[in-house]
Structures are given as C-alpha cells and as structure tokens.
Amino acid sequence: MIRRDFCTNSLLAATIGLSKPHLFAPQTSTAACALPKFPDAAGLTEYVSEFILRTKYEDIPGDVITLGKKTILDGFGLALAGSVSVSGPIIRKYLETLGLCGGIASIIGTKMKVPPRFAALANGISIHADDYDDTGSALHLTAPVLPAAFSLCELGRKSGKDFMLSYHVGVEVESKIGDALSPRHNGNGFHTTGTCGSFGSVAACAKLHDLNRAQTARALGLAASQASGLRDNFGTMTKPFHAGHAAECGVASADLVSMGWTAAEDILEAPLGFYQAEGGTFEPSAIVDRLGKPWVFASPGDLIKRFPCGTIQQGVMDEILRLIRENNIKAGDVNIVEIGGNQHNVNTLFHHRPTTGLEAKFSMEFSVSILLVEGKAGLSEFTDSVVQRVDVQDMIRRSRFHVDPGLNKQASEGGNLQSILVESNIIKIHMKDGRVIVGRSGLAKGSPENPMSYDEVADKFRRNADFANWPQRKTESVIEKVKWLEDLPDIGDLTASLTI
Numbered sequence: 001m002i003r004r005d006f007c008t009n010s011l012l013a014a015t016i017g018l019s020k021p022h023l024f025a026p027q028t029s030t031a032a033c034a035l036p037k038f039p040d041a042a043g044l045t046e047y048v049s050e051f052i053l054r055t056k057y058e059d060i061p062g063d064v065i066t067l068g069k070k071t072i073l074d075g076f077g078l079a080l081a082g083s084v085s086v087s088g089p090i091i092r093k094y095l096e097t098l099g100l101c102g103g104i105a106s107i108i109g110t111k112m113k114v115p116p117r118f119a120a121l122a123n124g125i126s127i128h129a130d131d132y133d134d135t136g137s138a139l140h141l142t143a144p145v146l147p148a149a150f151s152l153c154e155l156g157r158k159s160g161k162d163f164m165l166s167y168h169v170g171v172e173v174e175s176k177i178g179d180a181l182s183p184r185h186n187g188n189g190f191h192t193t194g195t196c197g198s199f200g201s202v203a204a205c206a207k208l209h210d211l212n213r214a215q216t217a218r219a220l221g222l223a224a225s226q227a228s229g230l231r232d233n234f235g236t237m238t239k240p241f242h243a244g245h246a247a248e249c250g251v252a253s254a255d256l257v258s259m260g261w262t263a264a265e266d267i268l269e270a271p272l273g274f275y276q277a278e279g280g281t282f283e284p285s286a287i288v289d290r291l292g293k294p295w296v297f298a299s300p301g302d303l304i305k306r307f308p309c310g311t312i313q314q315g316v317m318d319e320i321l322r323l324i325r326e327n328n329i330k331a332g333d334v335n336i337v338e339i340g341g342n343q344h345n346v347n348t349l350f351h352h353r354p355t356t357g358l359e360a361k362f363s364m365e366f367s368v369s370i371l372l373v374e375g376k377a378g379l380s381e382f383t384d385s386v387v388q389r390v391d392v393q394d395m396i397r398r399s400r401f402h403v404d405p406g407l408n409k410q411a412s413e414g415g416n417l418q419s420i421l422v423e424s425n426i427i428k429i430h431m432k433d434g435r436v437i438v439g440r441s442g443l444a445k446g447s448p449e450n451p452m453s454y455d456e457v458a459d460k461f462r463r464n465a466d467f468a469n470w471p472q473r474k475t476e477s478v479i480e481k482v483k484w485l486e487d488l489p490d491i492g493d494l495t496a497s498l499t500i
Contacts, residue, residue, distance in 0.1 A: 038276055041269040041284035048173060048268065049216040051291040052203050057165045059292065065486070067297040068168055070457045071134050073482040074304050075142040076108065076498060077461035078133050080468040081379060082126025083109030086358075087237040091122050091244070105151040109468055111500035116151035117251040120201070123147035124244030128193070130379060131239070131361045132464075135311045136171075136302035138178030138186075138417040143243035144197025145170035148250045149204040153491040156208065160488030166204040168295070170250075174200025175296040177268070179416060180286035182279035186231075186344075186417060190278055194229020194242030201250025209254045214265060221263030222253040224274040235351050235359040300418060301448025304457060307377050309360070311421045312345045313367040314444035319427055320371045323439045331372040331395050333432055339364050340404030340426040344411060348421075349401060357383040369395035379467050422447065454483065474498070 060068075082088055092107065095118055105119035106112075108126065113119075127133050128143040135141065149166040152158070178196040186192060202223035206216045226249035229242035257263070267273045268287075275282035296302070307317050316339060323329060341364070351359040351366075360366040360382050370377045370386070373395050386392060410420045427439040443449045452460070458479045465475040477497040481488060488494060 038271060038281055039269075039284050041282075041288070042266075044269040044284060044287060045217050045220055045266050046213065047288065048177075048203075048220065048291065049206075049213045052169055052173065052206050052216050053211070053213055055165070055169050055207075055292065057161045060165070060168050061295065061298065064168065064295045064297045065164060066454075067302065068164060068171075069482055069485060070304060070452065070454055071142050071297075071302055072146060072164075072167065072485070073454075073461050073479065074134060074457050075127050075146045076478055076482070077464035078128075078130065078143075079108035079123050079126045079147075080470055080498070081132070081464035082129035082240070083107070084468050085126065085129035087129050087240055088122075088126055090237070091125050095122065105154050106495050106499045108498045109470070109500075116155050117248045117255070119151040119154075120147040120251045121244040121248035123150065124247035125240045126244075128240035128243035129237075130308040130382070131310060132305050132308035132379070133243075134302050134304050135421070136418060137175035137296055137300065138181060139174065139192040139196050140243060141171045141175060141200070141296070141302060143240075144174065144193060144246035144250070145200040145204050147244070147247040148201040149208065150491070151251060152205055152208045152254075154495055157490050157492060158208065160485040160491060160494075162208065163488075163491050164485055166207045168297075169207050170200040170202075170204030172291055172296055173203035174198075176287045176290055179290075180275070180282045180284065181417075182275070182281045182283075183411075184281075185279035188279075189231050191229030191231050191233070191239070191242050192417070194246050195227040195278060197243060197246035198223045198227040198249050201247045202253045203250075205250045205254035206257075209258045211254065211258060215257050217265035217267075218261070218263040219253045219257040221265060221267040222257060222261065223249050224267040225263070226253070227274065227278070231348070234348070235354070235356070235362045237358065239358075299448075300416075301451075303418075303422070303444065303448070304446040304452050304460075306445045306460075307367070308379050308382050309367055309377070310349060310362055311418075312341070312349055313364055314446070315422060315441035316364065316425050316427065317367055317371060317377060318444050319439045319441045320368055321375075323427065323429065323437055324371065324375065327437050329372065329429065329431075329437065331369075331391070334372060334395070334398065334429060335432045336430045337368055337372070337399045338426075338428040338430070339368060339399070339401045340407060340428075341401060342407045342409075342411060342420060342423050343403050344420050345423070345425075346401055346403050352401065353396060354387055355384075357387055360387045363396075364401035365396045365399040366392070369399050378463070 100114045103114040105116040107122045124147040133143050153163045174196045177199045202219050206219045349364045351363040354360040354363040354366050410423045425441045429437040446452045474497045481494045
C-alpha cells in the first residue's frame with residue numbers, strides 16, 4: 001500500500017483524533033482513496049518551457065493586457081497595505097538579521113532594498129497578507145508572480161513591456177498547471193497558491209533571464225521541489241508566506257539554473273514528479289495546447305476582491321449588504337443567521353469562532369456578523385481588536401455556516417476549484433419578530449461577470465495606499481504609470497512611486 005493511501009485511511013483518521021476532523025472528511029471514502037492510472041504525457045514540461053521561451057509581448061491580446069493592468073495595480077496597492085500588516089515588519093526584521101540590507105531590489109512601501117529573491121519574498125507576503133488579492137483558476141494569481149517579475153525587472157532596468165510580458169507568462173503557466181490538478185491535491189491539504197504559484201514565479205523569471213528550453217525545464221524542475229503550502233495554516237501568517245515563498249523560489253531557481261544548476265527536465269509528467277507526488281494524477285488536456293488558448297484573464301477570468309477576506313465570502317457579503325439595505329436590518333434585531341454552502345467551502349472556512357483578524361478572514365460567521373454590526377468590512381475591521389469586541393463575538397455566536405446538500409453541484413459535475421469557490425450560498429436571516437429574510441449569493445463585484453473598471457480598482461488602490469499612509473502624490477503617480485505601463489522605458493520610474 002502507498003503510504004499516502006494509508007495515511008488517508010478512515011480508520012487511521014479515527015485513531016489519530018484530529019483537532020479538525022471535518023477537514024479530513026472528504027478523503028475518508030474508498031472512492032476518494034482510489035488512484036487512477038497515471039497519465040502518459042511525455043513532453044509536457046518541454047511544451048510549457050517552449051511557451052515560456054517563445055511567447056512575445058505582441059502575442060498577448062490587447063484585452064488581456066488591459067485586464068492585467070487592473071490586477072497589477074491591485075497587487076501594488078495590496079503590497080503597500082501589506083507592508084503595514086502584522087507580518088510585514090516581522091519579515092523585514094528577519095531580513096535585517098541576515099545582513100541583507102543594501103541590495104538593489106525594493107521592498108514596496110519602504111526604503112529597504114535587498115537582493116531580488118528576498119524582495120520577492122517580502123513583497124509576496126505583503127500582497128497576500130490581508131487575503132485581499134485576486135483569485136483566478138485554482139489560485140491567487142498575482143501574489144506569487146508580480147513580486148518575482150518586479151524584482152528582476154528592477155535589477156535589470158527592464159521596460160514596462162518586459163514586466164507585463166513576464167507577468168502574463170507566469171500567470172498563464174501557473175493557472176494552467178493549476179487547472180490540471182487532481183482534486184486530491186487540494187483535498188489532501190495543499191495550498192495551490194504556494195504549490196502552483198511556484199511555477200508561475202519561475203516561468204516569469206525564466207523569461208526575464210532569457211533561459212533556453214532545457215534551462216527553463218530545469219528551472220521548472222527546481223521550483224517544483226520547493227512547491228509547498230498547507231491549508232491547515234489558513235488564518236495565520238504562514239498562508240501569505242506561501243505566496244512569498246513561491247515568489248522567492250522562482251527567482252532563486254532561475255538564478256541558479258542560469259549559473260549551471262541542474263534539475264529534472266520532465267518534472268510535470270514524470271512518475272516521480274510534481275503531479276504524482278502532490279495529487280496522484282492530473283489532467284494533461286488542461287495544459288496541452290491550452291497555454292494562451294485562451295489566456296486566463298480572458299477566460300475564465302480573474303476576481304478582484306471587494307473585501308479583505310476569502311474568495312468564498314465575497315458574493316455572500318455583497319448579498320448581505322443588499323439585504324441589510326433593503327430590509328433595514330440591525331444586528332440587535334437578528335436572532336440567527338444561517339449560511340448554507342457546499343462541502344468544500346465549509347471545510348475551507350473552518351474558523352467558525354475566530355478570535356483574531358487573520359482567523360476572521362477564513363470565517364463566514366465573522367464576515368456576515370461584521371456587516372450586520374458595522375455595515376462595512378474593510379482592512380480596519382479585520383483586526384484582532386474588532387474581532388474580539390463583545391458585540392461582534394455575540395453576533396458570531398448567532399451565525400452558522402453549514403453544508404447544504406443541494407449546493408454541491410460544481411463538485412459533483414467536476415467543476416474546477418474556482419467554480420466551487422464561487423458557487424452560490426443560501427442566506428436565511430431569522431429576525432426576532434418572526435420574519436425570515438432569505439437571499440442567495442450571486443457573482444461578486446469584481447468577478448469576470450461583474451467586473452471592476454480600472455477606475456474602481458484605482459479607488460481600491462487609493463484606500464489601500466491610504467491605509468499605509470502613503471503620500472497622495474505617489475499614489476496618483478502609480479495609478480497613472482500602471483495605466484500606461486507599456487510606455488515605461490524603465491520600470492524604475494514606477495519603483496520610485498512605490499518606495500520611500
């Protein structure tokens with residue numbers, strides 16, 4: 001018996017006495033443990049490497065470039081806000097203890113400069129620190145790729161077009177690799193932003209290093225050995241570390257391979273490679289002849305978040321605000337709130353009684369409660385002090401996120417991870433006067449079907465910059481420079497507006 005199969009055996013689950021048994025539940029059936037024959041996909045890593053090597057800026061459709069600018073602007077704003085998050089000062093202090101100050105790559109929101117791999121680490125952590133960053137396909141797209149591309153572009157004084165090309169190549173590679181994952185990857189506890197994000201980061205860096213096909217394949221192989229991240233860490237500083245680590249390992253892998261480092265050149269399709277080790281199987285057709293056909297920003301698209309918490313809550317929070325507004329609901333008049341969702345999403349939001357701001361980001365109960373109590377949910381609300389308030393905790397105790405058997409359509413029909421994350425939820429607000437106010441979540445503001453305009457993303461950027469006490473002059477400069485990023489001859493012009 002394969003060790004992984006043994007460790008997911010239901011008898012072992014009962015014996016161990018897990019602290020979060022509900023997270024383990026989806027893997028306890030015999031069907032979930034059965035492994036299909038591993039696919040024969042010879043040449044897959046070579047195909048991905050060729051895409052990275054051959055793609056030119058002119059190959060990217062104009063609408064994809066336009067969509068990408070919104071996520072790039074959003075990412076920079078989140079890096080500014082994340083620089084003052086609880087994790088930002090800690091990672092910078094750590095880098096200082098290593099004697100790394102005095103490098104050439106910037107940590108956004110600060111005056112600190114370090115070697116590129118460590119700038120990618122710090123900026124990746126900051127972008128994902130508040131879980132306010134975009135999601136598409138199977139993962140958070142921007143946090144692993146933007147910091148890596150930005151650090152190498154700053155080092156090499158690359159143009160805005162160079163930056164956008166490497167960014168889009170990285171996002172495309174990580175998303176398609178994520179699309180091919182077995183459901184077992186996520187179900188067994190892997191966090192795709194850390195695992196697949198490593199491939200996006202190294203793809204962007206291989207492009208900027210101008211690696212050849214064999215070198216690019218090796219860089220993918222080296223990054224795969226570092227691809228990591230576990231979902232049990234959701235609600236702690238380690239979740240954003242996954243994104244930062246993915247960004248860092250891409251820079252380090254491309255650097256080392258450019259100097260002659262070796263690694264396997266078939267890491268995706270190999271029987272002892274990435275997909276076998278981290279899922280048992282995969283779907284090659286999600287990658288083969290699919291890179292850039294269509295580009296992920298064109299289809300299925302990307303969600304830019306309205307609220308600083310998980311993707312799952314976004315549509316529910318939109319609907320809760322609508323119900324509050326149309327029914328003049330006050331928290332004191334509410335008896336119980338019930339949110340019905342699918343099994344995967346209830347498992348993911350496992351902090352049902354959060355006590356910290358980070359835990360609250362993975363709590364449907366808090367996300368609903370804070371809107372009922374405060375009528376808003378921004379960065380200032382997702383803090384320890386607010387979460388621990390008596391009135392907020394009281395509302396949390398009157399809220400319940402549970403599995404509704406009728407809401408597992410996407411999983412039962414083989415939908416991808418993103419479609420499962422945004423599947424509808426049923427909302428029932430039981431009022432003390434006996435009324436039951438019912439709603440159903442739809443596609444959130446910021447989703448591909450209900451997108452934010454560039455100006456709306458710019459407004460979000462301004463709020464994040466203001467949260468970091470960023471100078472207004474520099475804030476407006478970033479908005480303008482990203483809007484016309486293709487005209488920048490040197491990315492350093494943008495760097496100056498993002499650093500002290």
